[in-house]
Structure formats: C-alpha cells, structure tokens
Amino acid sequence: MFHLITFEKVVKYSRILNPLKNFEEDIRVFEYRTDPLTGRNTTVIKGMLNYVSRFLVSDLKLLNSLVEKTRVNCPFCPENVKTKTPMFARDFLAEGRIFVGDTAITPNLLGHAEQSILAILSREHYLKLKDFTPKLIFDGLKGGTEYLERLNQSDHSVRFPVFIFNYLPSAGSSIFHPHMQILVRDRPFHLVKLLMEKSKAYYESNGVSYWLSLISKEKGGERYLFENNGVEWLVPFAPLRGLNEVQAIVKGKSHLLELDDKERLGLAEGISKVLRFYHNQGYVSFNVILTSGPMDEHLDYFSVDLKVISRPGIQTLCFTDAWALPYLLWDGEAVEEPEKLAEKIRAFLGKEEN
C-alpha cells in the first residue's frame, strides 16, 4: 500500500573526442529522472558539479566590500528598523509591527502579493551561513505565524501563504540584511497549485497521501537525511533546481497554521543544519520555499513542504544559475547525483555530532 511511488529514470550516453584527453573517446552520461508526483523531468549530469564549482565559491574581498557598502543606510539594521520600515495599518495591528526575539515583522514597502510581509531576522547586517542559528530561524517562523493568525482572523479570503528566503543578491535579494518574506494570496502560487492538484489525484487513486507514502518509501534509504521534531528531511529524487537541493516534509500537517512550536523547531534546526553544510562547502547564498495548503481547511492529501537550495557565489563575473533551461524551459538539472549529495550531508552532520 505504501509503495505505490515509482522512481523512474532513463540513462542516455553521448560520445565525444575530448581535447582535454588528447582527443581520446569520452562517454558522457545523462540521467533523465521523472518527479514521482508531478512527472517533471530533471536531468542528472554526472561531473557537472565539478565543472560549475568555480562559480559557486565567492570572492571574499568583494563580498566583504559589498557587506560594508550595503550596511550604510540599511533599513533592516537595528538603528533603522523603526524609522525606515513600513508599519501595519492601525486597525490590523495597533503596535504597527510584531517583534519576536531579534525578529521584526513588518509589511513590505512594495511587495509581491496582496499580503507581502518581511521577517527581519537578525540584528547583524551580514551572516555567514553557519551563523543562521535555529533560534534565529525559529523566531522568524514564529513571528510570521503570529502575523498569519492575525490575518486569518481578519480576512478569510487570503488563504495561501508561503515563506521564502532569498539570501544575498545571487539568490535574488535586493537587500543583504538576513530576512524572510511571507507572501499570502487568495490563490496559490503555480507550484503549490500543481502539487495540490497532483496530490489530490494521487490520494483519489491510491487512498493514501503521496507525502506520507514518500516518507515511508524514502525513510532510511540512500536519499534520506534525518527526522527532527516531526519534520522529515531528505534529498529529492528529481530536484526542482538541483543545486544542493534538500527537502523537508511536515508529516500530517497541510497548512502553516497547523504547525506547533515543536515542528517550527524541527524546520529551524533542519534549515540551520543544511546551511552549516553549505557553509562547509564554501557557499554563501541560498533560497528556501516553505509551501502550504489553504489556511482554512485541513487536507488529508497534502503536506507542508520545504525546499532549500544553494546559489552561486558573489563574484565579479556575475554568473547566475537562473539560465534558459530551468528558468524558461521549466526543466530541472541536477549537477550531481542526489544520492551522492545525501551521502555528503550525512557524513558532514555525522562529523559535527562527534
């Protein structure tokens, strides 16, 4: 019953005469993997991580100079938060902003949805990825949830929330200072809509949640990472983007208002672990999406889901991995085998514990 998910892959080869090997014949391997829920293709290209790795590290001198430059007049630094960030309307929140620990929750000046909120996470203007502590991330999730609860009481039509992180310009952030965004709309974002539709169809034909089936199938396997406070962490078989992508599933919870502090801690500790791994690999930049079903209804067929990826380094070349294939052709590409990534993360976390 719990093993209805199939992991399909097709392996293709091509031959070239390689100038780096005195024009000897070289065989290259392309693995087409089908996402078991959506059917979307991700091509796993062995050896690609090695090829792109020079774009993933940072020019630390340049990075430090940008940190100093952007610190001047940063609206999110503690001395400016109360004068340079917007406040909520008085009838929504009399105090204007929500504070939890070092996190400040404020509306976004312009925004990306009818409800577009910022969680400013730290008093520090810049953090290395190893310094995103579980407490800092937890406070952001907690403050964001307080906002969602208030929103849910005042306006039932805005039902679909996501939390996202964009850290540093190479991850699409216009502001250096560590922050999360909470976007809430009357309609789901495209990916959430797709996942909900496919999850519903899976549930209707199999009588069981895809997400619980996936955990049951992956637990203890070659892509599985760890469990933390009701949250399961793994590397997806066919990643969305494929640059060090890790996934977390909150078991049995279909929307963000169903999460309790224990699960928020499970998410925060897991994100912090993955970011420490990224730091260890020399990365400085990342994105996270935390997706949710509608806030006014529990869905047996759906689960709160998180994806985290690393992004390119800060360099004068301005390399981006948002190129035509993933960005416009909507296909996935993984720069190494997901199983190999999972093995590296497990080894890193194992060493940390000892």
Ligand SMILES: [Zn+2]
């Ligand atoms: Zn700042």
